[in-house]
Structures are given as structure tokens and as C-alpha cells.
Amino acid sequence: MKKLYRNATLIDAKAPQDLLVEEGKFTAIAPHIEADAAETIDLGGRLVVPPYVDPHLHLDYVYTARGEGATNGTGTLFEGIQRWSETKAGASSEEIKRRARQAVREEVRAGVQYIRTHADVTDPSLTALKALLELREELKDIVTIQIVSFPQEGMYAYPHGAELVEEGLRLGADCVGGIPHYELAREFGEKSVHKAVELAVKYDKLIDLHCDETDDDQSRFVELLTALAYMEGIGERTTASHTCSLGSVNNAYAFRMMANFRRAGLNFISCPTENIYLEGRQDSYPKRRGLTRVKELLAAGVNVCFAQDSIEDPWYPLGNGNMMNILDHGIHICQMMSFAEIDHALDLITTNGARTLHIEDTYGLAPGKDASFLVLDAPSPFEAIRQRAGVLRSVRRGEELFTRVPAQTRSKYDLLA
Template identity: 30%
Template structure:
């Protein structure tokens, strides 16, 4: 064996097992495996989970919060401020910031990420091209999916439609979109499907990001998804408008979303920060209704969205922090709910991103995280350090503690 991990917890039974890894895959899971191995990790009863999956991020806009602050904390000012800053971005600048953000993710046990990389006629492709280069540079330690993202809209920004096609030809993995930030949201969605079908790519939209639900297009998106045979191939981020809907109107939409197999990326750090800014009292959580979507059969994920920029002026790339925040915000702390939270940063986004051979099972890719906790039920609550991060059978991160004797 290349690697043998001894005495670890891999599920809610809290029963210790060993994990044998060969040729980058999990070969065997059992008690007391006896086999020669190039390296043995003694787990000492710690929890092992599959590599964390960051389903929605903007690497090209990371770490710019201090350059031109969003003083009001509103979405409107975040878009305005970022629009001004984008003209100052260079390839070197994007490379430096995105590299720092990627290494934050890796240190925190994220082994897969889907990042939206934007472009427009005024800013060109330098940010997008930089992210594509980083995808290749870091491929041994983190898998990066790149979404072609028209942040400034398509129809209201002439020339962007041609750039969308060019981005796909340059290797973008997913077709992105932002219907609410264009002159015609329906036409925007139709065009995104046209492009996605041409290049046989999945779709990931910034969808219905506001406090009220009037004018939302999620129902049309679901109908379009079913009509085009794209069930399971469409993801949406934010979707905060659903949080303002009474059940009588919300429930039929959730049923339609489940039928269309829409994946939802809830982004609590951003949406809490930007949402409800006009509420004078009883300020809304301003996040998509996670429990209702989950109970309605919709695949729900938790993701970061931004790291320290005008949209989200905090964060360190730690998905466990995102999940911990979501527990009180989305009412996931109940006895029947808590165990559904960890899958929202592991199994659920893995499904949305179409990851193959994912999980802690025989035959799966040996992409694992050893956590500094010994109770599977407390995986998020303990906010444990990552003791080891393993990608395809190779240790990429190893936490070493040393006590200095100074007494």
C-alpha cells in the first residue's frame, strides 16, 4: 500500500477503522488492517471526511476589501465599488491574490473548488486567463472548475456574448450567468442555455439575489431546464428571494426545483452581510430557505462566495466556518438537522459539481481530510484543525505541533 491510515472514524457510528490506499484510491476499509505500506498515519481515533468541496467562489475578486471599502454594506455599492476596482486589476495582481486565496483553501482542507471568473469588453480576459493558468498550476493538490461569468450582464454590455463563446473555447468548464443584472433576465437565461448546449457544458447562475421576490425568474429557469433536458445540470447561487415568500407560493416553486433537479449554493457569509439593509426592524436573515429546500428534495450546498472583498469583507477560505455560521442562521442546529449540515460542504456539492469517485468508500479517490476531533457528530461544532489533507493518496498538508519547553 502507498498509505495506511490507522484507527480513524469515518461515519456517525464512531466505530474506528483503518483505511488502506493504493494507486490513489481507497483499496480497503476494515478494522486492524495488516499490510506493508510506504507510510502509516496513526489516526488515534480522529475523524476522517472526504475532501471539502467549495461550490461557489470568486478567486479573481478575492482580497481587495481594503482598496476601496463598501461603506454602506449594500449589494448596490459592492457592485459599484468592484466595478471601479476591476479597471485596476492586472494579470500579476489577480495572480497574487488568487494564489493566496487558493492556498487558504488548500490549508483548510478544500480539495475541489468551482470558481466564477469574470470578463467584459472593458476589462478583457486577463483575469479569466489567470484563473485558467492557476487551475493547471495547482491541479495536483486541488481540482478547480472555472465558470465563464459575465458579471456586468450580456445584453447591456455589448461584446460580452462573443466573449462567452471565446471563454468556452479557452476551456471554461461551466457556463455562468447573472439574469438579474441584465436588461432582459429571460433572454439572458435563454442565451445561457443556447451557449451551454452548443458546448455541452453545465450551467451555474447567480440567481434572484435581492430581499423581495417580485420579478424573480427561478420558476422560468426550472421550466427551461426541464424543456431543454438539463435536469441536474443547473446550479444557482444566492436565490435569496425565496426567503421572502410565504409557503403557499414557495412550495410549488420548490416542487418545480426538485423536478428540475436544480442545485442551490447557499452563500450565508455574503447574503447575511448584504441582505436586509433596508429593514428597519426584524431584520431578515436574507438567505435562501435551506431547510425547506432540503426537505423538498432540492440538493443544497453551502459555499463561501467571496473572501475579503466589497461583497464579503471577511473570511479565510474555511468551509467549516461557513457551515458553522449556517447552523444558527438556517436553523440547522436541531437534533434532526445537524447531521445534514456536513453533507452540504461535502457530498451535496460533489453531486452538483459532478465529481466522480468521491467519498470515504472502497473504490473512491483517496482525497481525505483528517480532523482534530474524535466524535463524528461534532465535526463542525468542534471547528477542528486539519491534521492531514490527502489528495489522490498523497499527503499535501500535515499539521505539526511542537511544544517549546521554556519553563
């Protein structure tokens, strides 16, 4: 059946647009479309955007923060890893899938249709990876899930970690993961970056490394990752997640590297809520924000997107998959609140994330692409962000995942109605 969505506000359009959908694709987008026998839905001038993308999540960890022995007393990244190491062995495949389904439900109901999740493979049985591979297939009609074969305890700090990462790729993971700043010595961190690039080329996979998630300005593994990705010609398929140390390095180094990031085409993921919570723990005052240089990277022409990272796990006690909440925190923390920046801030949780996931061929509001989009309860990008607008309608490949009725307030006072 054809569907015609009328009176949509699009971010870069000067006038309301109509969207014609047939067989799960956009067939036309124009100011006025006539379509015989099409079901017509009037969007009333509300803002339409591509679906939200959460490019960095840990679905195998969700809702484990309250488990016995999982409490992170120091609130640091490294204690979080230790707590997870001590408690993860008891998780069954069914438990992991049950918790992950709940998290996906929260994210999808908040407008997310694309998730990249890391699956911890520092486990000889690969329980989490296998569970998430099954879940990826089970939920494919409502959400696209990419899986990273991720060695949470290190490729070389954990026995046979590199072999387990490779086995994860053979089983069907989409991306090579790593955590070079957690390895036992710089030499092994560098070795893990080399290995990640080697595996990505061997298996034709994407790369997404937890990279320099520390305040230590001497943690500079992103430099090596950039060089290797550039030399292999796979920069656009490569992502550096976190890169918190880039916020602590000297400016001469930072801006020299930004030219290299742009040259290589590298993607960056920042997790605003998580990293402002985890980082700066050894600082007294002044206390660093702990985020990478999002504003400066974007100004340098480097692709950056925002992510949730955790939902109630040993690293972060909150989180609910609401990307508008992540965006709100991110633009405040990164001081990206000029009117021009606000008007294009939604890119950080939509199109920039799609570019990171390497799905631009099917993603976006354009004829021929998948008819997947959100209708927000706002008339413009500025109002959507100012009001932290909710999602009124989520459409995936032409099928409506859900609709909501706009909230209404009843009051005897006209001003409050």
C-alpha cells in the first residue's frame, strides 16, 4: 500500500514537504505530491528526521549494576572493568538476551532504529557474542544491530584474547573491537591496534576501538589507529570511540592530529553522559570534563556522533536509550549552543551516526532510500532540542513501529491549557 505523509517539516527544506512511501522506500519527497489510492497522513508541520542511531552500546552489560559484587565504588572506568570481570561468568545466554531485549525496547520506544553494540569476547565460551548474534536476527524487523567483537579485558591482557576476537568475527560479528589503553603495556596496546586493522582487512570488517578512554595525555593510540587505517585505505570504515585523552593533550598535538583524522576519514564516537561521569576522577580542581574535542573535531571536518554507551551497568548507574537526552547533555558539556550549532545538532544522533555505521546507502530522507523516519513533537530543530521533544511516530521501511498522541494539559486557566 502507498502512504502519503503530508506537511512534514524537514531540517533543510524551506517549505513543508510531502513524503510518498511505496514498498518500504521513499519514492518521492516534494512540496506537494498527488498520489491516487494512497493512505494519507497529515503530520501537521511537525519535524521529520531520520531514525536515531545509537552507535555505541553494551547490550550484554545492561541492568547489571545492582548485581552482587557489581557495585563500582570509585566510579572509575577501570574499577568498572574489574567488577564486570568478577561477575560476568554467571550470565546465561537467555539472561543476556532477556536484559538486552528490555534495553532494545527502551531504545526503540525512544526512536532508535540502529544500534552498534559491543559484545565482550574475553570469555572462552563466547556466551555474550552468541546471544547477541541470535538477538540481532530475532529483532531485525524493528532494529538494525551491528555487533563488535570486543575484548573487554584486552586482546593480550586476557589469555588468548586476540584469538577470541578473531573467532567472534568468524561467527558473524560486524566489527573488530579493541581496548589498547587497557593492555598491560604500551607495546601491547600498539600490538592490539595492529591486530585490529589486520583482522579488519582479513575479514572485510569495520573497526571500532575503545581508544584512549582515559585522562592520561600520554595515551595516544588513536594516532597509530589513524595512520594504519589511512595506509590501508579503510579510514571511513574505522571508528575511534571515546578518545577522552584528546581532551587533555596539548593543542599543538591535538590540531596536528585533526588534520590526519580528516585525511584518513576516521569516525569518532563520544559518550557524553558516560565520560563526564567516569573521567576526571583523579582531578581535584579544576576538574576536566573528560570528553573528546567534539566541537573542534567537527570544525575540522571530522565525523563525530554521540552514543548512550551504558544502561545501568558497572560503569554507569543510569541511562535509558533516549538519544535526545544524550544530545542535550552533549551540546551543553561541549559548549555547542550557538543557534547554528543547535539547528544542526540532531546530526549528532542521526546522520553522523549512520555514517559511522557505514549505512548511508540505505539511510536518510531521500527517494530510493528506506522509508525509515521519526516524527518529533516539535515544529523545528531548535524547538525539538529546546523542548527535548518526544517521538510521536516511528516508521521503519514503511511500517509504523509505534505512534503516540501528543501530551495535553487540562487546566481551568487558559494560559496553562
